[in-house]
Structures are given as C-alpha cells and as structure tokens.
Amino acid sequence: MKKLCLILAAGARDTIRWAFGNIYYLLVLAPLVLGLSYLTASRVASNAATIERPSFAFAFAFAALVETCLILSGVSRAAAEIYNVRHPENYFDTLPVVPLTQLFAAFAKRCFRVLLLLGSAFIALRSLTESESLSGSTFLFSLALLVLLTASAQAFAALCWIHGNRRRKKLALFGAMIVIAFVAALGGALMLNVFDFPIPFLADQFHLLVSGGATLVAILLLVGVLHERWRVFDLEHAARLQSSQSFNLASLLTARLQSGSVRTQLARDLQLTLRFFSAGVYLALWLTALWASSLFILLATTDLIPRATVARSFFDLTWSPPVVATKIICVLATATLAALLPLLIAHELPSLWLERAAGATGKQLWSAKCWYARAVSLPAPFVIWAVGASTGALPALYIVPALLECLWLWWMVSTLMGALAFEMPTKPGLGLIVMLTLAVALGICVSLVWPVGLLLYVFGISQIAMRGQARAKYFLLTGED
Amino acid sequence: MSENSVEIEEATKLYGKLVAVDKVSLQIKCGEVYALVGANGAGKSSLMRALVGLAQLDSGRIAICGDDTRKNSLRAKRRTGYLPEELLFYERLTGKEYLRLVAGLKERGAAQVEEEIEFYELTSVADKWIGGYSLGMRKKLGLAAAMIGDPQVLILDEPLNGLDVEMMRKLRDRIKQEQERGCAFLISSHVMDFVERASNRVGIMRAGRLVAEGTPAELRRQAALGDAPFEDVFFRLAQRDLSA
Numbered sequence: 001m002k003k004l005c006l007i008l009a010a011g012a013r014d015t016i017r018w019a020f021g022n023i024y025y026l027l028v029l030a031p032l033v034l035g036l037s038y039l040t041a042s043r044v045a046s047n048a049a050t051i052e053r054p055s056f057a058f059a060f061a062f063a064a065l066v067e068t069c070l071i072l073s074g075v076s077r078a079a080a081e082i083y084n085v086r087h088p089e090n091y092f093d094t095l096p097v098v099p100l101t102q103l104f105a106a107f108a109k110r111c112f113r114v115l116l117l118l119g120s121a122f123i124a125l126r127s128l129t130e131s132e133s134l135s136g137s138t139f140l141f142s143l144a145l146l147v148l149l150t151a152s153a154q155a156f157a158a159l160c161w162i163h164g165n166r167r168r169k170k171l172a173l174f175g176a177m178i179v180i181a182f183v184a185a186l187g188g189a190l191m192l193n194v195f196d197f198p199i200p201f202l203a204d205q206f207h208l209l210v211s212g213g214a215t216l217v218a219i220l221l222l223v224g225v226l227h228e229r230w231r232v233f234d235l236e237h238a239a240r241l242q243s244s245q246s247f248n249l250a251s252l253l254t255a256r257l258q259s260g261s262v263r264t265q266l267a268r269d270l271q272l273t274l275r276f277f278s279a280g281v282y283l284a285l286w287l288t289a290l291w292a293s294s295l296f297i298l299l300a301t302t303d304l305i306p307r308a309t310v311a312r313s314f315f316d317l318t319w320s321p322p323v324v325a326t327k328i329i330c331v332l333a334t335a336t337l338a339a340l341l342p343l344l345i346a347h348e349l350p351s352l353w354l355e356r357a358a359g360a361t362g363k364q365l366w367s368a369k370c371w372y373a374r375a376v377s378l379p380a381p382f383v384i385w386a387v388g389a390s391t392g393a394l395p396a397l398y399i400v401p402a403l404l405e406c407l408w409l410w411w412m413v414s415t416l417m418g419a420l421a422f423e424m425p426t427k428p429g430l431g432l433i434v435m436l437t438l439a440v441a442l443g444i445c446v447s448l449v450w451p452v453g454l455l456l457y458v459f460g461i462s463q464i465a466m467r468g469q470a471r472a473k474y475f476l477l478t479g480e481d
Numbered sequence: 482m483s484e485n486s487v488e489i490e491e492a493t494k495l496y497g498k499l500v501a502v503d504k505v506s507l508q509i510k511c512g513e514v515y516a517l518v519g520a521n522g523a524g525k526s527s528l529m530r531a532l533v534g535l536a537q538l539d540s541g542r543i544a545i546c547g548d549d550t551r552k553n554s555l556r557a558k559r560r561t562g563y564l565p566e567e568l569l570f571y572e573r574l575t576g577k578e579y580l581r582l583v584a585g586l587k588e589r590g591a592a593q594v595e596e597e598i599e600f601y602e603l604t605s606v607a608d609k610w611i612g613g614y615s616l617g618m619r620k621k622l623g624l625a626a627a628m629i630g631d632p633q634v635l636i637l638d639e640p641l642n643g644l645d646v647e648m649m650r651k652l653r654d655r656i657k658q659e660q661e662r663g664c665a666f667l668i669s670s671h672v673m674d675f676v677e678r679a680s681n682r683v684g685i686m687r688a689g690r691l692v693a694e695g696t697p698a699e700l701r702r703q704a705a706l707g708d709a710p711f712e713d714v715f716f717r718l719a720q721r722d723l724s725a
Contacts, residue, residue: 006585010571010578017573017610088571091626094533094563095586096555236536240496 003097007089007105025430033433038124056200058297064188069286070117071153071180071187074110076279078151079158081106082231083238086350093235103155103227110151118147122194138205139194145212146190152219153183159223163230166237179219186215261360265368266375269344273376280343287336288380292387295329299391317398318405324447326388330406331413331443333384335436337377338417341369342435345421346428355476362473370418370468377414381406405450412453413443419464422471485544486511486634486665487532492541494527494689501527503689504541509682511633514656514666516676518715519686525669526566528686529638532667533563545634559587562632566639566669568623572612576603576622579611580629587630597625600655602648616643624652628659635659637668641675653679677711685718693718 019026054062082103084090092102122143160176190212193205273281299322306321317323355365385406388394394402417439424431446453487509494502502524509515517525530536532543534554543550545557570579580594598607601621606614614622620643627635641649649672656666656679670676676683677697685693685700693700697711704717 003586006582010574010582013578014571014573021573086569088569090535090569091563091565091583092586093535094558094561094565095583096558096588097586098555232534233537236496236530 004101004104004108007092007097007101008108011089011105011109022427025424025427030430030433033430033437036437042127056198059192059197060188060199062188063191064185065286065290067150067187067191068180068184069283069290070114070150071157071184072279072286073283074114074150074154074279075157075161075282077113078106078110078154079162079238081109082155082158082227083162083235085239099228099231100224103224103231107151107155107223110154111147114151114154115147118143118150125195141209142190142194142205142212145209145216146187146194149183149187149190149212149216149219152216152223153180153187155223156180156183156219156226159226159230159234162234162238163226166234179222183215183219186212261358261364262368262371265355265360265364266371269348269368269372270375272344272347273340277347278340278343280340284337284340288333288383291329291333291336292383295326295384295387296391298325299388299393317395318401318450319448320395320398322388322391322393323395323398323402323405326384326394326402327405327409327447328444329388330381330384330409331440331447333380334377334410334413335417335439335443337380338373338414338439339432339436340376341373341417341421342425342428342431344372345369345425345431349426352476360476362471362476363469365476366419366422366465366469366472369421369472370415370465373418373421374411374414377410381410405447408450408453409443409447412446412457413439415461416442416464419461419468422468422475425475484510486513486546487515487667488542488544489528489532490542492528492531492543493539494524494531494536495539500689502531502538505686505689505691506541507684507691507694509634509665509667511663511665512660513682514660514668514680516680516683517667517669517686518671518673518676518683519719523686524689525686526638527689529563529636529667529669532636533561534558535565559630560633562627562630562635564623564627564635564637564640568619570611570619570622573610575608576611576614576618577607579622580625583626584629589630593629593631597629600651601625617645617648620644621648628655631662632664634665634667637666639669639671641670641672649675673711673715685715687719692721 079085080087084093084102089102089105157176157180160173164170164173164176189199189208192199193208199208276282381403385403388402389399417435420431420435420438423434442453442456446456485508487507489505489507492502492505493500505524505528507515517528519525527536531538532545532550534550534557537551546560548557548560550557574582577594577598580597581591584591584594598604601624603618603621603625606618611619611622620640624637624640627637640652644652653675660666666680668676668680680697682694682696683700684691693703695703697714700714700718701707701709701711704714704721706714706717
C-alpha cells in the first residue's frame with residue numbers, strides 16, 4: 001500500500017507541475033474555446049428542443065456505441081500505463097514492487113482520466129439538454145460504476161490487444177471482443193440510467209446496478225489474472241509493437257503526390273496510420289462509421305429530414321434538406337478522420353530530431369502534414385455521399401453535384417485542419433479542440449452556402465498556409481509551441 | 482546462500498526468428514566485476530534486461546544470489562540494482578524526490594539518498610527538476626538510483642555514457658569499494674580501457690553467443706597480443722569467432 005501511494009504521489013506531483021507550467025492554456029485558452037463551443041452547442045440544443053425523445057432502441061444503440069468509443073479510445077493509453085511503455089515507471093519493474101501494485105497504480109490513473117471525461121460530459125449534457133437525471137446517491141453510484149466499468153474494460157482490452165498481437169490467437173481476440181461488446185452494452189444501459197431514461201425490460205434500477213457491479217467484479221478479477229499471467233511475457237512486445245511489420249501500401253499511395261522530403265514524410269505518416277499507431281485510429285474509424293450510420297438512419301428511417309420533392313430550380317437543390325444533411329455529415333466525418341493529425345504529431349515528437357537532422361524545412365514539414373490530413377480523410381466524402389445516395393433521399397438530378405460538393409468540403413476542411421497542424425503541436429488535446437472547432441464551423445457554414453467557401457478559400461488559405469509554414473519552421477527550430 | 486551472486490544457465494532469448502541471446506551460460510562470484518563487451522545487437526542488453534526481469538527468457542535459467550528470477554522474482558529484485566541504457570525519469574520531479582521515491586520502493590530510508598547525491602556531485606541540482614538535467618547528470622542520477630539499498634548485484638548497462646573523466650575514475654573507485662563489500666557487478670561498456678582496468682573477468686558476445694571469456698590477461702594471451710590496446714584484443718577474439 002505504501003509503495004502504491006509512493007507511485008501515485010510521484011505521478012500526481014509530476015502532473016500537477018505540468019499543469020502549473022501550462023497554466024495559460026488551462027485557465028485562458030481552453031475555457032475560451034470550450035466556452036465558445038458550449039454556447040454554440042447550447043444554442044443548437046435549445047433550437048432542437050422540439051425534437052421528441054428518441055426510442056429506447058435508438059438511444060440504447062447510441063449509448064452503447066458511445067461507450068464502445070470510450071473504451072477503444074483509452075486502449076492505447078491504458079496499454080502504455082499497464083506496460084509502462086516509455087514511462088518512468090518502467091524502472092519500477094526492476095525494483096521489488098509486486099505486479100498487483102503496478103496494476104493498481106495504472107488502474108487508478110485510468111479511473112481518474114475516465115472520471116474527468118465522463119464527469120465533464122455529463123455536466124455539459126445535463127446543462128445543455130436540461131434533461132432529467134437521477135439524483136443523489138443513485139446518480140453517484142451509477143456514475144462511479146460506469147467509470148470503473150469503462151476503466152476496467154480499457155485495461156482488459158489493452159491486455160488482450162498486446163497479448164493477442166504477440167500470440168496471434170484469433171479465437172482469444174474474438175472472445176475479448178465479445179466481452180468488450182457486453183461491457184459496452186451494459187455501460188450504455190448505465191449511461192441511460194444516469195439520465196433517467198426508462199429501460200423497458202428492467203423493473204427497477206437495482207437490477208441494473210447489481211448486474212453492473214457483478215460484471216465489474218468479474219472484469220476486475222479477469223484483468224488481475226491476465227495481468228499476472230501475461231504482463232511479464234508481453235512487456236517487451238508492448239514496447240516493440242509499433243516497429244515490427246513492413247507495409248508498402250503507404251509508399252504506393254504517395255509515390256505520385258509529391259517529391260523528396262514531403263513524399264518520404266507523408267509515406268511514413270500513412271504507414272504509421274495503417275499500422276494503427278494509436279487507439280485513436282480505431283476511434284476515428286469508429287466515429288466515421290457512426291456518422292455514416294447516423295446519416296443512413298436520419299435519411300432512410302426517420303421523417304426528421306423532409307425529402308426534396310419539389311424544387312424551384314436545379315440550383316436550389318443544394319439547399320434541399322437531404323443534401324445539406326449529407327454535406328454536414330461529410331464535414332463531420334472529414335474532420336473526424338483529419339483529427340488524427342495532432343495525435344500523429346504528438347506521437348512523432350520524440351523522433352522529430354530526424355527531420356531536423358535531415359534538414360527538412362518548415363514548409364516541407366507543414367506540407368507533409370497538410371497532405372496527410374487530406375489523404376487520411378479522403379474516404380470520407382465518397383463514403384458519406386454513397387450512404388446518402390443509397391437511401392434514395394438525394395434528388396436524382398443532384399447526385400453528381402452532391403459528390404462534387406462533398407469533395408469540395410473535404411478539400412477545404414482537411415486543408416484547414418492540416419494548415420493548423422503546428423498551432424499547438426506539443427499539446428495535442430488543445431490543438432485538437434482548436435482545429436475541430438474552426439474546421440467544423442467553417443465546414444458547416446460552407447455546406448450551407450458553398451460560394452462563401454470559395455471566397456474564403458481563395459482569399460484566406462494563402463494567409464493560413466503562410467502562418468502554418470512559419471509555425472512549422474519555428475517549431476522545427478525551437479521545439480516549442 | 483550460493484557462492485555465485487549471478488548464475489545464468491543456457492539462457493536463450495528470441496525476438497521472432499532472431500536469436501538475441503543464444504544459450505549463454507555464465508557465473509559471477511560475490512565481489513567479482515564481470516564486463517560484457519560486444520558490438521551493438523550482440524545481445525548484451527537483452528541478457529541484462531532478462532536478469533532484472535524486464536524481459537523473459539525463452540529457455541534457460543537465471544538466479545540472483547540463489548533465487549530464481551522467475552520463481553522468486555521479488556527476492557531477486559531486492560538484491561539487485563540496475564542502471565538501464567535508456568534513462569526515463571519523471572521530468573518534473575527533482576533529483577532528490579526521485580531518489581527518495583526509489584528508496585521508498587526499495588524499502589529503504591532516505592538517509593542513503595543524501596549520501597548518493599553527495600557522492601555523484603548532484604548537490605547543486607538535487608532540488609531542480611530532472612527535465613533540466615544534462616545527459617551526464619541523468620546518468621549520475623541513474624547510477625545513484627541503482628546503488629540505493631546496497632544491492633548485492635549491480636547490473637550497469639553502459640554506465641560511462643555522458644560521464645566526465647573525473648566521474649569515470651570516481652565510479653571505478655566506487656566499484657572497488659562495493660566489490661570489497663561483496664557486491665557483484667555485471668557491466669556492459671564499449672570503453673575498453675575501463676573494461677580492462679575495472680573488471681575481473683570479461684565476456685565477449687557476438688550474435689547472441691559468448692565467444693570468449695576470461696580475465697583481461699587471459700584474453701590477451703588467447704589473442705596473442707601482449708601489449709596492444711585491449712580494443713585490439715576484443716577485435717581479434719571477435720573476428721576469430723567469425724572465421725571459425
């Protein structure tokens with residue numbers, strides 16, 4: 001217990017000192033960006049107040065998907081915490097510290113991160129939607145259970161990911177996926193319970209909480225056993241996971257795009273993405289699938305978006321609800337995939353000396369990242385357009401122009417996100433917020449009035465590009481934001 | 482207790498199809514300094530990582546002071562101090578805080594922390610964040626952390642990188658002191674002069690195998706190089722294996 005406290009105290013002290021070192025970003029910039037986002041979202045939410053409460057099936061599926069995304073988004077970080085990959089805690093493996101103490105330390109960190117995320121999300125959602133939620137001890141118990149369940153599922157998924165990758169046992173991986181799917185479903189139900197959403201097949205909340213508690217105990221026991229059995233053998237594999245395979249598809253993709261340094265950097269970046277350099281890649285793919293399925297549900301199964309039956313002219317079709325919905329979803333999907341960029345830059349920071357030593361210029365660095373944002377998000381316009389077209393909601397006359405508009409939106413959103421890549425390269429979380437806020441806002445605006453985008457692009461992009469290149473050059477020279 | 486502080490029997494470590502350590506057997510007696518030399522990728526660090534429990538052998542056995550590192554890993558770790566090749570610290574802890582943490586995890590008091598800080602000449606930076614340390618300071622901090630708790634076996638992976646000449650000499654003297662206390666050393670280094678002067682026995686590794694072993698004088702005789710620099714002895718013996 002004393003050793004656990006020592007490890008946790010050291011980590012907490014390190015984190016708190018980091019926070020004091022970044023006080024400007026935490027106290028000024030982040031609240032500013034989050035505040036603006038909150039105001040925008042609250043406005044949208046108040047306008048959408050007339051929408052009826054969704055059916056249980058829809059709400060449950062959505063909550064389970066969100067929980068799955070939550071679990072997957074933490075797998076990479078959980079693996080790094082459990083196996084101490086590139087962490088100072090790596091040294092503790094050589095000291096007389098029992099493995100269970102290390103597991104507890106990693107789990108406590110995971111719980112704290114999940115609590116921060118879920119707690120903020122619940123506070124924001126409660127105030128935005130003014131929805132009813134449980135009160136008092138039941139709410140706290142449900143939330144605590146959800147946090148613990150999510151954190152333990154992340155730890156379980158991390159252990160299975162590393163071990164399954166080393167032993168290549170597909171059956172075991174399949175079993176792990178079933179367990180995670182079950183936990184995600186239970187987590188989704190708990191989420192609904194926190195918002196006091198009625199669950200038809202449950203007589204009272206007690207049954208849900210008991211089954212959640214029992215599952216938590218089972219998962220924790222499973223994690224403890226797997227940690228004891230696997231970790232010591234998987235330690236090295238966890239550290240080497242990212243540099244063990246060869247894949248040439250990325251080189252093929254980039255062969256004709258650019259030349260020299262940019263092409264080489266782009267090929268490496270795409271190669272890292274194809275090798276899933278972070279669990280964020282899984283999350284981005286999952287979210288993109290979520291956007292696509294949401295569009296399909298909206299257009300094909302609900303009446304929320306009226307179809308464009310009568311149009312005054314061909315040009316009016318760009319404002320018909322299904323076309324606008326398709327374009328907005330295209331913006332969101334493009335931004336989701338391009339959001340991998342700050343994660344990639346953070347991932348590459350320790351090896352950026354290579355670019356410096358090889359004499360890469362700021363322009364080349366910026367250009368490579370810009371092309372990366374475009375390349376990685378390229379599937380979005382095609383997939384979203386195909387989904388929109390497959391529902392039959394898009395006017396037949398406007399099928400091809402809709403694709404062109406999607407491509408235009410993809411180009412603009414991905415270029416903007418790429419151009420902002422070096423605004424805060426050492427703070428990927430904040431960088432992500434800034435990039436997404438600007439790109440999504442601009443994308444949605446342009447999806448409503450596309451000529452505005454044309455004007456903005458022609459007059460604005462060169463300024464943003466110049467700034468981006470200067471930021472990249474500054475970052476190359478100093479290594480600072 | 483066993484006479485040998487370290488016993489390695491037929492140790493084999495594989496990375497996929499690559500044999501990093503190939504049936505290596507060696508023993509290090511109490512108070513003995515054993516130096517492992519070899520080119521990059523020869524398997525030195527893999528063997529050391531297996532000794533301290535950061536890697537698992539595919540076959541073979543390792544015992545520290547008679548304790549099997551698989552069966553009694555905690556007891557073995559209590560007797561071992563380790564300096565890794567790649568040093569990772571909490572960047573925002575001070576040197577003193579870090580050493581106190583290590584002392585706590587080794588179940589020792591903080592008294593030795595001050596001694597180590599003084600010995601490694603870290604007093605002036607002990608209360609500063611590790612993030613601002615130079616390579617040499619980091620190496621000294623790593624050495625201090627390894628030596629806290631008076632371990633019976635010290636495993637030092639490239640201890641000289643980043644150290645100045647004065648500190649190298651000081652480290653050599655410290656190694657002698659610890660030897661007299663009965664501490665066994667396993668050191669990997671590319672500085673042949675240090676290896677020859679500090680170690681009782683030297684093992685030359687190549688492609689995962691231990692290709693030559695003996696005291697520095699014995700290795701000189703094997704290589705038939707009387708007064709040549711020890712570097713030449715190393716090359717001769719390593720190449721002999723290549724041609725064999």
